[in-house]
Amino acid sequence: MTTFQVRTFGCQMNKHDSERIAGMLAERGMTVAPEGDIADVIVFNTCCVRENADERLYGQVSSLTGVRRERGTIIAVGGCIGQRDGEQLLRTLPMIDVVFGTHNLARLPELIDAAADSPRPVVEVEDPSDADFTADLPSRREHPWHAWVPVTVGCNNFCTYCIVPYVRGRERSRSMEDVVAEVHALMADGVVEVTLLGQNVNSYGRDLYGAPRFAELLREVAATGVPRIRFTTSHPKDLSTATIAAMAELPAVCRHLHLPLQSGSDRILKAMNRRYTQADYLALVAQLYEAMPDLALSTDLIVGFPGETEEDFEETMLAATAAHYDAAFTFIYSPRAGTPAASMAEQIAKEVVQPRFDRLVSLVQSSALAKNVPLVGTVQRVLFEGASKRDGAVLMGRTAGNKVVHVRSHAALAGTFADVRIDDAQTWFLLGTLISGTGDA
Ligand code: SF4
Structure with a gap:
């Protein structure tokens, strides 16, 4: 073999x-x-x-x-x-x-x-x-400059539609020293961007230290000097003021947050066992934008959860409008065997869900474009990933806000940072002109 x-x-x-x-x-x-x-x-x-x-x-x-x-x-x-x-x-x-x-x-x-x-x-x-946390395995990274760094595995939340706690087990955190040591080793190996991974990074450390310590982890990882730090995923009920402050203060932490809302209806959120209300979520969003007015916010939204009425769906539209998302993963609910929601009465017919889904997708597209347009004329620090798959004469990279940027250039910039002036904004990408390229963050 x-x-x-x-x-x-x-x-x-x-x-x-x-x-x-x-x-x-x-x-x-x-x-x-x-x-x-x-x-x-x-x-x-x-x-x-x-x-x-x-x-x-x-x-x-x-x-x-x-x-x-x-x-x-x-x-x-x-x-x-x-x-x-x-x-x-x-x-x-x-x-x-x-x-x-x-x-x-x-x-x-x-x-x-x-x-x-x-x-x-x-x-x-x-x-x-x-099972124990197995982090110290060899890895063959897709990109030499980027690494996924798991900080927790498993989940304790048992959202009623989700199979993850059953297949990944209860939440276990990796020690802070271990995470920091890995980031140092990755940097020595050429990594300039790390993504801290967990089903719910915000509760990082609760099992090890008796209380969540994600904000502290962000500060420790930033102290390594790694130029860019991303993290995913954040459960709204556990996103703390300390984490928001750390994001706002630490230049290496990208101004992008993925904060799954799932539904805007309090009734459906309860049935999903999400443990927050629309008001809680929007208060968090307001706090985030106050701390970081340039924050890019993305989310996950489920349409057609069992029992979702037209009124419930309107609440999702309302919340999604108020949150001003830059991007959203939108899903039509489908039952996963073994989860409580799969056996709930009132599963919703596809023909009822589809028009709701189409309206939500269109709302998210307008919201994404509305967030991109003000970036025209600004200069963004972009980490380049290489030539675009569709056009070899176009370089593709991402801003700190995780927005895709296309630049017409043959320069060999994969894995390096450069400043780009944004000339045009589309729904899912920005077009720009290269104005510098140093390789530094
Ligand atoms: S949706 Fe996320 S938070 Fe909820 S059970 Fe699944 S992994 Fe855990």
Whole structure:
């Protein structure tokens, strides 16, 4: 077995796990399969938060039946679907060779070896409540200048639509010293931007230190000198004044916050077990904009949660208007097996939900454009990622507010910072002209 491919579904936590899978396999002397080739080992790192991830997995694994038979390709499935379904996955997809859970990542190379020597599939899925925080695995980063840094895993919140607490287990924090040491090591390796990761970073440290210490963690990470710090995700009920103050004071912490609202209706928020009201959320938003008038705010919104009436939806429209979002991930509710919401009465028909969803998407688009237009004429510090996928003569980068910026240039600026004058604003990106490029933050 010499080549591998990792196919990732889902969130940033999964992207980070995939970098670790790639790092472990590379450490074993394996290389990434060239584009278009069938790899000797194909790893699916899955997500079960969204329904179409199950469908994608079934479709993609089934389509590999022939190559597996002819070439002996090993198929491994891990991540949330591996954790949730375990051995049962083999009933529908018997061609799978390895099933591993979210807490068995470190054992994947051994499991692949075992599967190569065994006529039977190998399954290893640990109970998430028994698992330790495994952070010190090799990683093969997608971009040399950016790193995901997990600070917590698991979640204690049990939102009624969400499967995460069942597949990732209860929240566990990593020690502050450990996080800071990793950031120092990453900087020595050329990283200029870190994204601190957790299902709910705002409650970071509660299990270790008896009280959340995320604001302190931000200050400690900023003290390393890393030029840019992002973090995700923030639960509104745990976003503290201390964290807002740290964001406002620390230049390295990006002026971008992803703060999922989910619904603007208090009745639906209660049914979702979110533990805040629309008024609580909007008060937080007001506090954020007061501390950081240039803050870019993004969110997640679910339309059509069981029992959502037209009035409930209007409350979501109202809250989304008031929050002045720069971006939003909008979802039509779909039941996840094993969650309380899946068995709630009053599931809403698609034909009722779709017009609501379309109205919300259009509101978010107007809001995003309205937030981008005032940036025309300003100078933004941009971290460049490389040539645009659509046009090799266009460089793509991001502002601290996480806005995509396109600049017409062939300059080799990937992984470096430069100042860009913004000339035009579109809904989902800005167009600009390069005015300097030093590589410093
Ligand atoms: S906070 Fe809620 S939505 Fe987020 S991971 Fe935890 S249970 Fe899921």
